Amino acid sequence: MLQHLNLPTIDESVVTVDGTTYALVTTSVPGERKLVVVGDGAGFVGEKQADGTLLCSLTPENARALRQRLAWLRPTVLGLQTTAGFGDRLGIATPGHVQATRGTGVAPLYAQQSVRENTRTGRTPQNVVDDAMWGAFEAGWREAWGADADHMKTLEDIEPFVSAGYSFYTIDPGDYVDDATETDDDATLRQKAEALPWHDLQSSLQDAQARYLKRFDLDQFAITFDEHTLLKAIAKYGGAMAHVARMTQRLREVAGSLPFEMEMSVDETGTTTALAEHFYIASELKRLNVPFVSLAPRFVGRFEKGVGYIGDVQELEQNIAGHASIMRYFGNSYKLSLHTGSDKFEVYPIAMRYTGGLVHLKTAGTSYLEALRLIASVDIPFFREILDFTRGRYETDRKTYHVSATLDKVPSSADLTDAQLPDLLNQFDARQVLHVTFGSVLDTYGSRLQRVLHEHLTEYHAYIKRHFDKHLAPFRRKG
Template identity: 75%
Template sequence: MFEQQPFTQVAESVTRHGDTTYALVNCDQPGDCQLLVRGVIDDFEGEALADGSLLGPRSAHNAAVLRQRLPWLQPAVLGLQTSAGFGDRLGIATPGHVLATRGTGVAPIYAQQSVRENTRTGRTPQQVVDDAMWGAFHAGWKEPWGADADHLKTLEDIPPFVAAGYTFYTIDPGEYVDDAADTDDAETLRRKVEQLPWSDLQATLEETSERYQRAFTLDDRTLTFTQEDLYKALGKYGGAVAHTARMARRLQELQGQRPFEMEMSVDETGTTTALLEHFYIASELKRLGVPFVSLAPRFVGRFEKGVGYIGDLDELTQNINGHASIMRYFDNSYKLSLHTGSDKFEVYPIAMQATGGLVHLKTAGTSYLEALRLIASIDRPLFREIWDFTREHYENDRRTYHVSAILSETLPAEHLTDEQLPELLNQFGPRQILHVTFGSVLDTYGADLQRILRAHLPEYYTYIQRHFDKHLAPFKQQTR
């Protein structure tokens, strides 16, 4: 099927379902691939050909029709499977993600972008889902995959993601986390606790004190809330729990009968999430009926963008084991989520051993860095220009990220040999600088990057697969 010229088909995409066959063709030509439909062509937009087939664009309209025809191309809920999220800031990386995922048993989230990332890349939630769907179709992926509306902060953030068919919603109530509660004096803490939105928490302070001021026996430890411990947990996270509950109610209203999953993320805050605080958060979310499938606490040490874990691994091991024991107390009903998880290769085996596979890995930006690695090898003048550009924009663009790269410790492009350019992607400081300046780079060089990468897609997919094979190997070995 589809052998005749002038079409060059993507073999993995050829799909027969019912009385109709679908394929992507002409992907070796400039611009996007085209959709070829032979059989029932109703509802698709495009050019009707003499033989009765249809040649159409990779448009939002055709994506919606194709999702209805091929149900596995619709994002799905993934439940408690070991899972991984793949951010794609360029919208062309999904076939590489599929290559790395296939055969691992890890449930993938191929569409994953935050409001912040969409703002910086100029993409909409619908475009992100459509790009991931076309990529999954391109690679012949027919297993469940998810779509993550990442780091939603306000009620107003939600509707565009619901309209686009997302199935996983990461709620980030970080603005309601009061880090100062860790060090507040007793009177200040008491005043803050009394002023919590108790109506949203559907409880009183007296009821909450009675519920928590006791000992809880876990599988390997006992957690005991003193009044001071409880007030610190309430002062720090009570507002965040209330906001998460509000976000959940809004999601339930908008989603209706459509299934969805939620994650609560407090990783991008200034202080570590104590074990007692994790216990309080999980217990309250369950009491309030929030349908959360994963929780991202702030672990000890530092999880910074694009680089390995910063801190003592023995301490992290103890910390993750403690968080996992709380998860088990609640009947393993949710997963621990590793945010800013890309390139933390030393952390993955620790997390898998502690959780028995109840873990979600969230990566973002690392596929973009692999694109720059390829550019550094095939278009060195452009990469030199981009490197100097990122050094100029780093101090401004870093403001919304937890990073510690020091600009003065890096060299401008004129002081680097051609052989040194790809090595920048292996170095702590340059890697973070390139990571957090993606929005500025795409504003200025986005068209150039797309043109070059689209001309070298097989190489780009190879780079991505190699990089994510290393990410997913520990999860594949111990998948539940």
Template identity: 65%
Template sequence: MTNQTLQREIVTSRVFRDGTSYMLIDQPNSNGKSLLVTGDTSGFTGVAGEIEGSLVCALTAENAAALRRRLPWLNPVPLGLRTSAGFGDRLGVATPGHIAAVWNTGVAPIFAQQSVRENNRTGRTPQQVVDDAMWSVFACGWQEAWGADADHLKTINDVPPFVAAGYTFFTIDPGEHVDDAAETDDLNTLYAKAGALDWALLETSLDDVKRNYQRTFVLNGLTLTFDEHMLIKAVVKYAGAVAHTVRMLRQLQNSMANRPFELEMSVDETGTTTSLHEHFYIAAELTRLNVPFVSLAPRFVGRFEKGVDYIGDLGELDTNIAGHAAIIKHFGSRYKLSLHTGSDKFGVYPLAMRHTGGLVHLKTAGTSYLEALRLMAHVNPALFRQVLDFALDHYENDRKTYHVSAVLQKVPRSCNLGDAQLPLLLDQFDARQVLHVTFGSVLDHFGTALRQMLAAHADAYTDYIKRHFDKHLEAFKT
């Protein structure tokens, strides 16, 4: 590269492999970065560069796929039973901060993680999510394993775009098939409901279930006794969810062919707690049906709400997690305990690590978006004031699909705050939740301005994310 070219192009990362050079470059008077390929440019699309044999390529899905074929560490892979964390990035620019935080912790990262709901609200596709993460993996020089999580898949139709985009971790959310009413049904009602279950798909019968489970199980420091009512309640409440997970697994197996993948079952977004007996029943049935699940997300005691610490008695949760961990050990420690809505639960992390011995998957999402708003409050208070008031106006509607308890009246309007007070809202319970769950509406209205702000302060945003996740990952270091 000549000195004249160096003056016009700023190299931000470079890899040389098999006689070909790959560089991300910033070009003055252009929008964002480009990929400069010098050497074998076959498979890439772009325009000829000033260097002989080079091609300047836009960061398109096609060029991302071509680069993944050349540099295998840019492909997401299954992470197995390592202590792991998922880093949802609703804006597509937080991954450098996630990488900076996870480096040298021993925690296996999932850098691409979005649900169908989140993609619908942000206007992004599964391919865009995984490609945005991949470009950051390349730019930051991360060459360790990383994963991509298709989060909260509810229907068969949710699966194909994530498979096509190369995801390796599939979170099945059969919450719509969980019968929360079973919690208060009498025995006659439970038996009537049990008769309507899909026993053919479950490959068993109610009589067989009773023979297998209506007894006492002595686990690692835990004794579980299933009487008739407790067992039939567990069956009615969760057998439909187990059956739906089997349906989703079969779709995945057909779609993925011989590609390796991991499956998580998530029942955290339901109306009732997952008891230890119910966890045991779910795990036993998934095992019997040869469902290769790598993690399970129950609904714990207390409340795991968006963007705030655990709400409830930590002593009770400690006992609860110990019980869940004992069940995992009983089944050979073949899966992890997954902490959904896991961001900012600083009191929970040491408990989960201690009881599971590191068989934990932490899942975070909106907290990275909140750090973007924290930065905005510092560098562009006028814009933050607009976002705050807009979020207050849209909270009651946007909260409907979330478990949150923020009280709108506890969050002041921007006109009642000085500039120095604005960043403090990102440390206040009610304000965090109001800002958290309104992200879709805010991005529809302020997305361009927010992204421009983050582009202008990219290094600062990386620092904010790293500082925030350093606190999250401290308890998970291995």
């Protein structure tokens, strides 16, 4: 049907609905795709061919028109399914994510980017969701998928994501978490608790004491709030709860009748979330009628960017078991979320074992690292340049991340043979240095990097699939 265009058709994208056929074709420009509409072209902007076929650029306007025609290309809520979020800082990784997701039973959030990441990449929420949509369309994904407005911190963050059609909102109230409570005495804790914005919490300290100063029997153990434990939980997380309540109210105002779901994230804080504190957080979110489907506590040990879990795995297993028991107490009505979750291969089976699949895996920069792995093989001089550049940027760019890589363990390019370069993507310190400097790399080398990857898109997507096959295998739904 499309042979007359003399442009190769991406077969997985071809779909006919209500007598109109839609597909992506490739052009002579490396990596460039265009949308073909054969039939009713109303609402699309493109070049009309002699037979009436429209050849359209992948613009926001055409993305919007295609979403109106093909309902499965709209992000939607995914509920309590086992889910995985796929951050794509380059806007071209989604076909590889789809290839890895297909057949696993894991529900994907193909669009996932934080305000911080958008700032560093120069992209907008609309760019991110559109890029993910075109990638899903290209790969022939016809099932539900979500879009995560990740790590939103302020009321002002909300509107652009709602306008772009996001379905999942990760609220990060970390600026309101008081880590100093870990060492405060009871008098200080009480003073902090009394000073909280109780109006936003729709409660009072006295009411909270009446609710919590008791024993709660879970399936594996009991949580008992004495005065100190409760005051510490309230003083540490009460301000965060108030901020989540404000964010929820604003989300409801902006979203109107549009469905959405939420996650609360306190993983990027300085101290571990105690089990009693998790209980307090979940109970308060429910009391405040926050429509949360997942919660990301700060687990024991360290979840750092782009590398495996750092800490005692047996201790982590006990910790996850405790958090999962609290989740069950609340009726399995939300999931545990693994933030900074990429490359934590020793953690995934543990999380699945204790949650029964009520888990959300959140990844981000690992897809970018796979892009660098490819460049280390196909454009060696360019990778050498990137490596040396990142070594000069690391100490500045690391400041907003929890990372522990040291520069003296990352060799300069002059000290490595060509054959040794790809293996840097398997080394702890090098992975983190390359990971957290992505914004600076894109500012300096973005166009050149995109050009190389577009010349090798099929290979890049194969790298992504191979990498995420390993990630998703433990989460695969049986039967």
